[in-house]
Amino acid sequence: MEDNRKAKHSLSENSLEEILKNNDGENKMQQERRSEIVSKWMEGTGPEAEIVISSRIRLARNIRKMPFPPLASDEQREKILQTAKDVLRNSRLEESGFGIMDISVLSPVFRQVLVEKHLISPLLSRENRFSALMLRKDEIISIMVNEEDHFRIQCLLPGLQLEKAWQEASRYDDILESHLDYAFDEEKGYLTACPTNVGTGLRASVMLHLPALAITQQINRILSAVSQVGLAVRGLYGEGTEMTGNLFQISNQITLGQSEEEILQNLYGVTSQLINQEKSAREHLLNEGREKLGDRAGRAYGILKNAWMLSSREAMQFLSDVRLGVDLGLLKGVPLKILNELLVLIRPGCLQYLKDKNLGPYERDLERAIQIQKCLP
Amino acid sequence: MLCEKCGKNIASVHVTKIINGKKTELYLCENCAGEKGELGFSFEGKFPLHQFFSNLMSFPGSGSGKVASTSYSGLQCPGCGLTYAQFGQIGRFGCDRCYDSFGENLLPLLRRLHGNQKHIGKIPARVGSHVRLKKDIERLREELQKKVAEEAFEEAAVLRDKIRKLENKISSGGENHGG
Numbered sequence: 039m040e041d042n043r044k045a046k047h048s049l050s051e052n053s054l055e056e057i058l059k060n061n062d063g064e065n066k067m068q069q070e071r072r073s074e075i076v077s078k079w080m081e082g083t084g085p086e087a088e089i090v091i092s093s094r095i096r097l098a099r100n101i102r103k104m105p106f107p108p109l110a111s112d113e114q115r116e117k118i119l120q121t122a123k124d125v126l127r128n129s130r131l132e133e134s135g136f137g138i139m140d141i142s143v144l145s146p147v148f149r150q151v152l153v154e155k156h157l158i159s160p161l162l163s164r165e166n167r168f169s170a171l172m173l174r175k176d177e178i179i180s181i182m183v184n185e186e187d188h189f190r191i192q193c194l195l196p197g198l199q200l201e202k203a204w205q206e207a208s209r210y211d212d213i214l215e216s217h218l219d220y221a222f223d224e225e226k227g228y229l230t231a232c233p234t235n236v237g238t239g240l241r242a243s244v245m246l247h248l249p250a251l252a253i254t255q256q257i258n259r260i261l262s263a264v265s266q267v268g269l270a271v272r273g274l275y276g277e278g279t280e281m282t283g284n285l286f287q288i289s290n291q292i293t294l295g296q297s298e299e300e301i302l303q304n305l306y307g308v309t310s311q312l313i314n315q316e317k318s319a320r321e322h323l324l325n326e327g328r329e330k331l332g333d334r335a336g337r338a339y340g341i342l343k344n345a346w347m348l349s350s351r352e353a354m355q356f357l358s359d360v361r362l363g364v365d366l367g368l369l370k371g372v373p374l375k376i377l378n379e380l381l382v383l384i385r386p387g388c389l390q391y392l393k394d395k396n397l398g399p400y401e402r403d404l405e406r407a408i409q410i411q412k413c414l415p
Numbered sequence: 416m417l418c419e420k421c422g423k424n425i426a427s428v429h430v431t432k433i434i435n436g437k438k439t440e441l442y443l444c445e446n447c448a449g450e451k452g453e454l455g456f457s458f459e460g461k462f463p464l465h466q467f468f469s470n471l472m473s474f475p476g477s478g479s480g481k482v483a484s485t486s487y488s489g490l491q492c493p494g495c496g497l498t499y500a501q502f503g504q505i506g507r508f509g510c511d512r513c514y515d516s517f518g519e520n521l522l523p524l525l526r527r528l529h530g531n532q533k534h535i536g537k538i539p540a541r542v543g544s545h546v547r548l549k550k551d552i553e554r555l556r557e558e559l560q561k562k563v564a565e566e567a568f569e570e571a572a573v574l575r576d577k578i579r580k581l582e583n584k585i586s587s588g589g590e591n592h593g594g
Contacts, residue, residue, distance in 0.1 A: 100513055105495045109509040186507070208537070215539045220510035223543045224549075227534025228523075229511040233521070234528055236514075238536040268530075295531020 051299055062227055066407060068392050072413075074125070075229030075379070075388050077194075078157050079175045084197020089243040089313050091285070091378060094194045095203040097211050098187040098230045098239035100221040106231035107169075107184045115168040115184050122183040125217045130237075135175035138183075142166045147396075150387025156194060186231045187239075190213060196378075198309065200242055200302050227294060235410050237294030242302055245274065249284040249362045250319035251312075260315060261286065268292050270342045274381065277380055278323060283354030283381070288312070335363020339372075342410050347403040353384050353410060376413055383409055418444035418462035545585060552581050 079092045100106060101121070105114055119140075126132055141149065141162060149163040158171055172181040182190040191214070193207040221229040229240040235241070251257045261271045261356045272287045277306050288309065290301045323331055338359035342348070348356075361377050363369035382388055389405045397405060419442050490499035494512030499520060502508060514521065525532045538546065555578050562571035 042472070100511060100548040105496070106508060108505070108507050109495055109497065161540070211537075212540070215541065220539050222539050222544070223511075223514060224542075224546055225533055226514055227536060229508075229514050231507045233506075233508070233524060237529065237531075237534045240536070292531070294525060294529035295533055295535060297536040370531045 056189060057181075067394065068329065070393050071337050071394075075151060075155065075381075075383060077179070077197045077291055079156070079159075079406075080375065080378035080382065082378050083200050083335065084195060084315055087197040087374060089247055089316055090309065091247060091381075092156075092194055092196055092247075093199045093202070094192065094241075094243045094323075095205050095207040096241040097191040098186050098228065098235045098241075098242075099189040099191065099211065099214065099218075100229060100231070102219045102221045103181055103187065104221075105186060107186060108231055110184075112167055113377045114182060117140055118184055118188050119168040121218065122172060122181075122189070125214060129213050129217055131172070131213065136172055136179075137175070138170050138172045141169040147387055147390045148239075150385075151391045154382050154385040154387045159185055159190075179206060179297040181210070181214075187235070195262070197315075198244065198306075200244065200306055200309075204240075204242070204298060204302055207303070220409045233402055234291070235293050238298050238301065240293055240298055240301055241289055242305050243287050243289035244305065246286050246288060246309070246312060246316075247284055247358065248312065248316050249358050251316050252284045253323060254319045256315070256319065257284075260312065264288060264308055266310070267304070267308060269305065282351050283358045285358075285381070320362075320366060326369070331366060332363065332368040333367075334359050334367045339363070339369060342414055345407045345410075348384075348407045348410065349403055350384065350386075352408065353406055354381070356382065371415055373415075376415065380410060382411055383413065418442065418447050420447040445515075490517055490520065513541075529593050548585050552578055555581070 044055050055145050065302055084090070084093075088351055101118065104118060107115060107118070110118070123138060127135060128269065133357065141158075145150075148159070152158045152171065153160055155177070157173065157180045158178060159182065162171070162182050165184065169182070169183070169184040172183065174180070178193070178194060180192045181255075182192070191207050193203040195203045195206075223229055227237040228235075230236050230239050250258060265271055268291055270289050270291050272289070273282065274285045274287065288306055292301070296304075330331060338356035342353070342356050342360065357377055357380055360369060360372060361374070364372050364374065364377070383392070384399075384406045386402055389402050389409065392409065393405055420432050421444060491497070492509055492513045495509030495515065497509035497513055499517050500515065502517065508514065526592040555574055559571055559578065562568075562574060
């Protein structure tokens with residue numbers, strides 16, 4: 039492996055094209071790793087795929103009379119993990135393509151990759167004490183063991199498919215339940231470590247790309263209205279992350295006193311409204327100045343294709359501009375799938391995994407530009 | 416302490432800003448913090464959840480007035496040993512029994528978080544049969560009362576045995592009734 043100075047030096051002497059062609063061995067490894075990073079939810083398929091990148095359902099479940107993971111002893115956590123492994127064996131989960139990974143044996147970079155793929159939470163990635171990820175091969179269903187709750191079942195689908203995601207997650211909930219004694223109370227529903235999840239234990243969310251609402255400066259007004267109807271708005275990577283690339287995650291906050299169907303309908307209703315508003319804002323922009331939009335997309339594409347260094351923030355913004363151009367037919371030949379994949383591939387964890395070494399911010403900006411070059415058609 | 420902006424409400428939000436090395440501190444109420452834009456969408460990121468909960472739990476006029484703070488801070492869950500005061504600090508329960516242990520004290524918090532306090536969603540199949548058993552027992556008990564009032568003791572004895580059987584099923588965990 040080259041040290042920093044050498045890497046920068048070689049970059050300054052060769053054209054970017056040559057750098058890309060160089061090092062076939064690394065390219066092969068990177069190809070394999072890129073296909074590891076790519077996940078089903080990035081496909082760019084499903085209803086409203088242009089605006090809705092993905093739909094997610096998460097169910098929080100716990101076992102009766104066992105301390106919740108944050109307060110559990112190592113022994114108790116180990117018991118929960120063992121229970122999870124037993125369920126995997128005794129149910130048909132293993133046959134249906136499930137595997138289990140102990141978090142403690144994974145490298146920090148690979149854990150980060152799993153977070154960036156939305157398969158585990160940042161909390162689980164930091165957990166070394168008997169935590170695990172049960173993952174179906176297609177990565178649509180993942181079950182976190184010993185996160186904040188004993189089990190967190192997740193279903194992640196491309197496009198707007200909340201109902202289907204709920205049905206899938208609920209199916210696996212039933213399978214787990216047939217082997218486990220859930221902590222459940224008639225009055226308070228599924229009992230969870232955090233009172234914000236009690237009741238249904240359901241967190242439903244959609245990831246939306248709303249560039250036209252941002253360009254027309256309506257986004258803040260609209261998002262604050264969304265937050266007033268009991269829904270939370272966050273950035274691409276959930277709680278506390280900044281909102282970049284005009285991507286917004288909308289999710290329910292209320293879990294008690296509403297049925298799963300009501301929660302989904304509420305989120306679906308608001309999402310549909312946001313989609314309509316975004317569409318009419320796009321219409322408006324097209325009427326106002328089609329050329330301006332085309333220019334914006336073309337310039338963004340040009341920078342992505344030629345830049346030597348890209349920060350995460352600007353890459354996200356340019357990808358958003360390109361995406362809008364593609365959606366409106368102003369820019370051709372860039373599949374949604376690639377744009378979705380790039381949202382993840384350019385994250386720090388993925389870049390370091392692809393490069394198989396730790397990268398500082400400077401090197402990441404270089405590598406980010408290279409990966410975008412390679413992937414963007 | 417009162418809000419430094421409006422001077423009316425209790426300050427529940429502590430804002431520290433460091434701009435170009437210059438530190439400014441503000442104690443605001445929830446309303447003013449919202450207006451000042453200090454509580455953006457990344458609320459969770461800026462303010463620790465536990466602080467949020469302790470604010471909710473001690474918030475005056477939230478309907479929890481009848482419970483004096485001294486009476487419940489000493490509560491402790493026999494399941495995991497977590498005290499109510501600790502729960503307020505960490506914002507997490509220790510185990511499923513905490514919900515029972517802290518009982519009614521939780522209702523104002525749940526109402527503030529969810530606007531509701533009763534679950535109406537999915538019920539686990541296994542618990543579903545448990546719930547049905549409980550409802551059966553309730554019904555039989557009512558009948559039993561009637562029979563006793565009517566002095567129909569033989570029939571009452573039959574009902575009593577039925578109730579006992581059902582209660583045994585429940586206390587044995589109802590494992591035989593999953594479905």
